[in-house]
Amino acid sequence: MTAPDSDGLLAEQLLRLTRRVxxxxxxHLEHRDLGITPAQSRLLRTLAHWGSPPRxxxxxxxxxxVPRAVTTLVDGLEAAGKVRRVPDSANRRVIRIELTDDGRAAxxxxxxxxxxxxxxxLAPLTDEQRAVLGGLLDTLIDGPDTGEGRRTG
Known part of the structure; x- marks a missing residue:
């Protein structure tokens, strides 16, 4: 069994790695001068993996x-020409969000x-170490989710 202090150390290491990432x-994004925040980047990636434009x-x-956070992200991305709001074909009151060509290029x-x-x-890791790390990360990602609260942005 792992001692509580070592669990705390592991948690701190994960947080430090996340910040470093x-x-x-x-x-790397600043060198490409896209003018997209990390939160907007996440929204674009989410849109790209959606089948049809989501609400x-x-x-x-x-x-x-929270929905208000998405509105703010979409407003910024729409102003930059990366996404657009489109009416739902079945219900004109419903607005969907889709990527533009500029959004796909971004x-x-x-x-x-x-x-x-x-x-x-990952440069310091060997292929074997990368495989082990990938397996460990999958285990942590797929672990139980307590579902405590929503992020605001």
Missing amino acids: HRIQKR MADLAERLEV LRELRGARRSAAEEI
Whole structure:
């Protein structure tokens, strides 16, 4: 059994790694001058994996944020030409969000920045260590979720 102090140390290491990943990704994004925040990047990636354009409420649920946070993100991305609001064909009162061509191009740039950042972060690891890390991360990601509260952005 793991001692509580070592669990606390592991949690701190995970938080420090997460911050490092964000810092490095941000640096790689700044070199590409996309003018997209990490939260907007996350929304674009979520849109890209959706089959048909989702409603804002669907996005809020998937992103685990309050609907107002999605409205703010969509407003910024729409002003930048990365997404657009479109009426639902079955119910004109429902508004859906879809990627524009500029949004898809931005996603390609974002993927490149993420890939470059990942290469930098993982460079010290051997292929075997990367495989072990991937397995451990999958175990943690797929673990029980307490579902405590929603993020606000």
